Amino acid sequence: MSDDMTSARPSPRRTSQEVLKNTGSAPKGGGAGNGGTSLRGSRVRPGDLIFRSMSTGSAILIMVILAGVALFLIIQGVPAIVADWNTDPSLNEGFTLAYDNFWQYVGPLLFGTLFSSAIALFIGAPIGIGIALFISHYAPRRVAGFLGYIVDLLAAVPSVVFGLWGIIVIRPFLLPFSDWLNTNLGWIPLFGGQVSTTGSTILAGSVVLSVMILPIITSISREIFLQTPRLHEEAALALGSTRWEMIKLAVFPYAKSGIVSATLLGLGRALGETMAIAMIISPAILVSIRLITEGENSQTIAANIALNFPIASTLQRQALIGTGLMLFVISLAVNILARYIVTRGSAGGGGKRRRRPLPVIPMSDSSSSTSLDIVTAESKRDPVSVRNSAEGASL
Helix, strand or coil: CHHHHHHHCCCCCCCHHHHHHHHCCCCCCCCCCHHHCCHHHCCCCHHHHHHHHHHHHHHHHHHHHHHHHHHHHHHHHHHHHHCCCCCCHHHCCHHHCCCCCHHHHHHHHHHHHHHHHHHHHHHHHHHHHHHHHHHHHHCCHHHHHHHHHHHHHHHHCCHHHHHHHHHHHHHHHHHHHHHHHHHHHCCCHHHCCCECCCCCCHHHHHHHHHHHCHHHHHHHHHHHHHCCCHHHHHHHHHCCCCHHHHHHHHHHHHHHHHHHHHHHHHHHHHHCCCHHHHHHCCEECCCCCCCCECCCEECCHHHHHHHHHHHCCHHHHHHHHHHHHHHHHHHHHHHHHHHHHHHHHHHCCCCCCCCCCCCCCCCCCCCHHHHHHHHHHHHHHCHHHHHHHHHHHHC
């Protein structure tokens, strides 16, 4: 009887090295130790070596370019940052005349850049997320593909075209709306002051910026929505949820970090916009939160550099480069924050939960091994029912 039971037991699995040792064969290329049976010692193919070298070189190159840009901005901008703006004759003329130091000059520019980008993000982010949600979960397949192509095509439109569109279409279109805002909500500082008669306002510029950031927010959010596990969506629908409830319960929790990162990347796009803002608004270097006035629009860093660089002296150009250094730091911080949020969301599992271990089943006799094998096989197919039956049995 014992011999039969011994023969019925499955033989232990042999490792790959034992198989190679018994058969006397080894992979091509040999290897160090163990008679050439190491699988890591295979010969590197030329194609793999070339591809790895190109990939490594590309990664190093982008880091070198980024460091070169930062080094250039620091070297060129530091002389104007540390200069005495009250006594230097080249800084006591032109567009730098009314400022005592670099920080007094760059402060309003930083505010204008962040303020216009925040307004654009407030307008464009909900629209972009809504478009992505429609493409991924509501639109028919043909309509979704066509609409996705149109949204991606917006990224190829030059900034100057958006600027012309803002001058010809957006500014006249927003004039009646600006009058209504001033009449009914003029007690709010954002909508107070003298309403512009030409439409050259920060509101018009922010609306154009919101359209320019739509491709980034929409494309990233759409891909994140499509990566939601199908089982999560089907489980929500099976519990009686409507389409919107399924999206709220299954899609949004999974895509939360992706939505935030897409929004921050759209913010980075708005921070660096130049021509559209320079063409649409009538700026001034001051701190103002009014949206519908003319001549009280805070200038942005990128537009200020584009407008003043051709007429600047040597030290004034260095001052403009110093403002570009501030914009570089802000954009870099925004992108690092977006990357951190994505990495944190991935580390958290994007809404995934750990599986709870199956209950331990005590083994009283030799027949229990067969029962354990059956339970293990069933648990692979339907772990929830096995867990529920085990908990019922324990009760």
